[in-house]
Amino acid sequence: MARQNNEKGLEELRAARRESRPYYWFVAIFSFFVNMLMLTGPLYMLQVYDRVLGSRSVATLIALSVLVVFLYGMMGLLDYVRGRVMGRVAARFQNRLDTRVFDAVVRRSAVQPDQLAATGLKDLESVQRLMASPVLMAIFDIPWTPVFLIGISIFHPWLGILAMSGGAILIVITIVNQWVTRNPTQKSNVATFQAEQISDQLRQESEMVQALGMRRAAFLRWHEARAKSLSGQIGSADLAGSFTTLTRTLRLLLQSAMLGLGAYLVLQGELTPGAMIAGSILMGRALAPIELAIGQWTLVERARKGWTNLSQLLSEVRPEEPRTALPRPRAKLDVQQLTVVPPGEQQAALRIVSFNLEPGQALGVIGPSGAGKSTLARALTGVWRPAGGKIRLDGATLEQYGPDVIGEHIGYLPQRVSLFDGTIAENISRLSQAPDDQKIVEAAKKADAHEMILKLPEGYNTRVSGAGGRLSGGQMQRIGLARAMYGDPVILVLDEPNSNLDNEGSMAVNKAIRRMKEEGKAVLIMAHRPAAIAECDMLLMLENGSRSAFGPKDEVLQSRVKNHDQIRKTAALPGGVR
Structure with a gap:
């Protein structure tokens, strides 16, 4: 029964999200062209190393450079536009649910002032912030990671094996990151909420605190909750930071390994210098969305928790049914x-x-x-x-x-x-x-x-x-x-x-x-x-x-x-x- 009720809240959230489905397709199409244009750099390096340097043609270099400037300009424009579209999609999502969530928060606060009621509006904001953040752009870019890895494999199978192995390791790190940081992040959020509640209550009753000489006792009570919150935040940040650092270090190592392996293959005559440089650039591009997702995982986790809280809140506080207007009653x-x-x-x-x-x-x-x-x-x-x-x-x-x-x-x-x-x-x-x-x-x-x-x-x-x-x-x-x-x-x-x-x-x-x-x-x-x-x-x-x-x-x-x-x-x- 509880699961069925929770589904009602989830359906409201999904319905609000579905209203912007055409814009998601619009962003997906733009992401297609943005990622295709991401090949500009590797292809440019490939042509410069393998053709321009070999032919020593200045005219070819100028033509390629002009074309690259144009393509990068188009890529930047498309990337900018899709970011603006997602920002407006996020604002539309929040605007669509503002009245509903505010009504649910007020009604629940009147009868059961718990954490769901206290954080309802913040939960909606956390989902909106995720939708407008670069992390969501990474979701549209991640499907292109296999394409880039296949492109590296075309240069040479050994380069493809190295790239795919590195990608698999990063995916494992992402899963471990989610599993390890979930509980500490939730505990940190709960401790932060409790500290904020105490500070709000003390601020509202500041006159009584001052009059009764309770400032030191009130400070110690708040400081204890705040210290617990701060400790949780530090622990959560340390975990998230360790995974972010590990991911960035591994990505740089993989790019260097790609260069090293590519250089070896060049020396063996199995690869051109241009393909070596292009493979390294493609490797960085293929792993960038995964690194971004891990680096911003705190934002993702907060939005995920906010989505869960909102679905529960909207499930338990159903919208008011429309009623037939009655005439002004007598005082009976x-x-x-x-x-x-x-x-x-x-x-x-x-x-x-x-x-x-x-x-x-x-x-x-x-x-x-x-x-x-x-x-x-x-x-x-x-x-x-x-x-x-x-x-x-x-x-x-x-x-x-x-x-x-x-x-x-x-x-x-x-x-x-x-x-x-x-x-x-x-x-x-x-x-x-x-x-x-x-x-x-x-x-x-x-x-x-x-x-x-x-x-x-x-x-x-x-x-x-x-x-x-x-x-x-x-x-x-x-x-x-x-x-x-x-x-x-x-x-x-x-x-x-x-x-x-x-x-x-x-x-x-x-x-x-x-x-x-x-x-x-x-x-x-x-x-x-x-x-x-x-x-x-x-x-x-x-x-x-x-x-x-x-x-x-x-x-x-x-x-x-x-x-x-x-x-x-x-x-x-x-x-x-x-």
């Missing part, structure tokens, strides 16, 4: 027997939870830490798929809406708000390429953040970084609320909306909730603080991932107080709780 939410298992885990974080929410209502979701409140928020926004049960928005399941459409109808304020590099306006508009200024200001006003934004140095055009820059946690949370309300969603999901807010900010959030209710929309608030549920009409209490109470707020709170009083009274009896 029905959750039926919902069970959610967090990605990568075996145990459900939510089990058989049911409730409903009507337009104009606000529902508070309360419970201790780890009760499943954030899990419910992720399920309601479509980030995590239910393992069982259904979530219906105005009668339609969430699966019937596209991911971007769900974001338009259900606004989301996560527990930890993060902004993107850009202006505040760009963040509120969700990085839209064609933002609506009126909707941006309207969303900020609904979140009661308009006045706060205007007080910033450049207002809505104030630039912020991913960590928020000069903004406080409360300001970031209010901007995040404005982003959640951008586009006029019918339902708002707020996960701990006042965790970083002062009293003024909490009042602003409550005001936004009241406005949503007045407009006939619905709000869900995952909360710990009583102030966060002040505007709630209904309460859902979660304990250990299950629903322990649901109903009007006052009834649920009174029931909770009675239960606590009963537990206290029971505990006060002799012998404790019975």
